[in-house]
Amino acid sequence: VNAAMRALNSLMVVAITAVLLAALSIQIFKGEEPCPLCYLQRVAFIGVAAGGVLNITCGLRGAHYGLSLLWAVNGAGIALRQIALHVCPQFPTFGVPLWGLGLYTWSFIFHSCLVLYVAFLLFMQEGTPFVVKRSKYTWWDILAIVVISFAVFVNVIVCFAQCGIGPCHE
């Protein structure tokens, strides 16, 4: 059961990386410069993944799931704030919509799904103790850690190139 739980955590990390890389590809290939709230939503995605990485590397723990949940709720809140900014007709949708919805609306949907997914993982944990001992990584775990590290590194470079070390502006 615990091996399956770790695999499910790796799946979450890989899925988050896919979302981050999709956002990066839209930024690079479509020339969409992200806004400060867009970057904050990316940060929140990485925060959720950080809980998953901790579960992979340090064993399954309640605190790691708690960390993921905090970041997922934070990310959903930021996305909701951006949706609220563009509700009024005089403020048009920011960026190119994807399948009829703004990227920040997709971000809200993904963050909400992550909240549900972490809740699902906690339900799955029921009846089995949280594992505290360290175990060997599978190739799937290594893949998850490598791809999320790559996605974070690329975001550091891209964000630094756009905003420098200070805050990003609209």
Next chain:
Amino acid sequence: MAFVFLIFLVVIGLSLARWRVAAIVVALVNLLLALGILWYHWTTTLEIVL
């Protein structure tokens, strides 16, 4: 804002070193930092809207 991403590289590094408590603390401090940036953005955007 790049440093907020950079801090996550530190969190992943601490996780790989299996310093889990340090990783969690740094991730939580980063959460507060992100909320601070959100607050800064919230107030400046309000100025623009108003």
